[in-house]
Amino acid sequence: MHERLRELTDRDREVRLEALRVLLAGAEREDAAAKQVLREIVTGYRDFDPEIYTRALNLLVLFGDESLAEALLAALADEEYGCQAWAATGCATLRVQAAVPLLIDLLGHGDALARQSACEALGELGDLMAITPLAQVLDDPAEHVRAAAAHALADIGDDEAVEHLWNALESPRRPVRAGYLAAALAHPATRTFDRLIQATSHEDPEVRFWAARALGSTGDQRAEELLAHLAAEDHATVRTGAHVSTAAKKALKILRNIRRHQRKASSREQTR
Known part of the structure; x- marks a missing residue:
């Protein structure tokens, strides 16, 4: 060797x-x-x-193994070596909680890949200290970084983290392409099903649009009737030119596909 x-x-x-x-x-x-x-x-x-x-x-x-924690922390702080994105992922893989302050600092890095990796690692580590810094990254100029921050907040799943996701979805400044916010709010850890149902009656069609998309991703059969109603009745237009009804139709298809896969998986388990 x-x-x-x-x-x-x-x-x-x-x-x-x-x-x-x-x-x-x-x-x-x-x-x-x-x-x-x-x-x-x-x-x-x-x-x-x-x-x-x-x-x-x-x-x-x-x-x-745990013997690598110190070395990963060193690389995470090593701007000159230029591998901070990978060191961040490594810290998450080995659950190096001591990396959290360095990962929070990395959210302001000039390289978008480093910011994205920091978001993902903070989501994996789940430290509540990261909630406010991650919420600030929801305004990052790079969409994939904003998406990573949203999913990290959903992974943490704390009430404060989820509230930041709602604020971003309901903000007039929300991005035109906010699918990642809908996906984050559909995350099981966020426990937002009832609030998503309520959001389909929001006065802002953009909120109704993304709430419908999120409901489809939950795979919860309780949303099927409501989505079918929105697909038939809500023809309001959003900034992209799409209709709320279109979002509901897509969501309904996703929900039914998820339910179909769940039934197949359940059937396979029963036959073992």
Whole structure:
């Protein structure tokens, strides 16, 4: 394995990548020596090309353990090395709660991928300290970052986190494409079904539009009759030119597909 370690720093990129591939294959087979070398990539990350480091972290689940926490925190704070997005994901994978303050700082990073990864990691870690900073990211200029923040708040699922999602949905400044807000509010952890039902009567057709979309994603059969009514009756137009009825029709289709898959899964369980 010492030879593999040397190859990981070879000047030839293909040699480096092949050495990493062999090590990852070994880790998948539960090879202890291979896992140890991979851990050395994380603990001594500055000695390795960022490509090797990030590719290794992509499969951290194969070899990671609590001994890597300190090294991941170091990489998370290391602006110069430039792999903070991957370090953030690694901290979430290993449940490194001490990373929360650094991840919150990362929400203001200049790179959108780093901000997105920080949001996702904070959602995984579920620390209530992250709620207000994540809510601020709902105004991020990048849509995929806003979506990551919304889903992180839904993952946390605290009443305060959910209220921020509602405020974003009901705000006159809501993005034209707010599907990620609807998806977040449909998340099981948010416990918002009754409020989504109420929102389909909101005076603002945009709110009714996205509430309908969210209800479809819940897969809850209690929404079927209401969605069918909206699909037939609510022809109000939203900023994109679409109708609330169109959202309800799509939601109804999604809900029925979810219910169909649930019935099939239940049937398979019963026949085992």
